[in-house]
Amino acid sequence: MKKEELPSIGKIPPEIFDAIIYPRLGARSKRILTGPRHGVDCGIVDLGGGQVMAVTCDPLFVVPQYGWERAAWFAFHILASDIATSGLKPAYLAVDMNLPLTTSRADLEAFWSVFHRECVKYGVSIVTGHTAKYAGCQYPMIGGATMMAMGRRDSYVTTEMARPGDMIIITKGAAIEAAGLFAVTFPRFIAERCGTDFACQAEKLFWQMSTVDDALAAAAIGLRDRGVSAMHDATECGVWGGLYEIARASGVGLHIDQGAVPVSDAAAKICELFRIDPYASISEGTLLLTCREHHTGRLMKAFKRRGIPAAVIGEILRPERGIKILSGRRERTLTHPVVDPFWQAYSRALDALL
DSSP states (O other), rough: OOOOOSSSSSSSHHHHIIITTTTOOSOOOTEEEESSTTTTTEEEEEETTTEEEEEEEEEEOOOGGHHHHHHHHHHHHHHHHHOOOOOOOOOEEEEEEEEEEEEEHHHHHHHHHHHHHHHHTTTOOOEEEEEETTTOOOOOOOEEEEEEEEEEEOOOOOOOOOOOTTTTEEESSSHHHHHHHHHSSSHHHHHHHHHHHHHHHHHHHGGOOOOHHHHHHHHTOOOOGGSSEEEEOOOHHHHHHHHHHHHOOOOOOEEEEGGGSSSOHHHHHHHHHHTOOOOGGGOOOOOEEEEHHHOOOOHHHHHTTTTOOEEEEEEEEEEGGEEEEETTTEEEEOOOOOOOOHOOOOOOOHHHOO
16 A cells, blocks of 8 residues: 655645654653644643643744734744643743844844744743754744643643533634735735725734634633633634544534634635635634533623634534534535645745735
């Protein structure tokens, strides 16, 4: 049987992860409560004394073409959004910056001043790192970072904790990141096709590409049997990918009403313009949650108080009920999209428009 190759772009598929990465995770430790899993945003380590540490890592993703204010803000929130899904407040950060040879002192200072500002805003302390310029390094992937959060052993969640009967909630809507990145990268093209006013409004989607405030607001009502049972940042493969990953991680089924999943007019129009499926496209800023049914009302009120749009879109079921999407009157089984349509569409647009 021919071995599956790595994809040309994007995350490696689960089959390759299971074959190469998962069997080789270094020394075993009983202190690891949650290790690397499909669709799990954070690892959890038992520190003893009833305390745990949540850990996540991601590329340091910096796009100077967005402007340093946007680029640094987004680089921070990519990291903080994952750690916040644990329900614990972000606390510590280690940063490795492998800068391109073209990076100037002014560039570094512009980036780091905003990155530092966001750390201060959310109470994140930088504990270690590495900073250098190297040949062969290019934006946007200029290194990586690891963020940590601390808390009580009974006061965190992972995507493994959803249970039958929980309600499924989404914040903001689908394709936030895909639409936001297209909007700030190709404003002239969008203005030509959709009008200047629309292009200006669409660019505001960029500042929605964070789930930090969403996750912290959700955690404040209570976790596990006290409220929220799982949270997931709908990044690669968007809403459909995120929902599938929650179901697999928790070993449950689910039923989703596609008509209840919000898609803003701006996101829908941009996805149509660039010919991508909004439900399967990358969506940093979209938080998927499960919540005990009798606490869902309090969760929705908490989001409303914070001005965070949210909608109930379905329910967690027993695993034998399957992973189902209701679209109109037709029900279908949800499978993982595997390859996010955003990357190829974005690459095509860069080649054609820039």
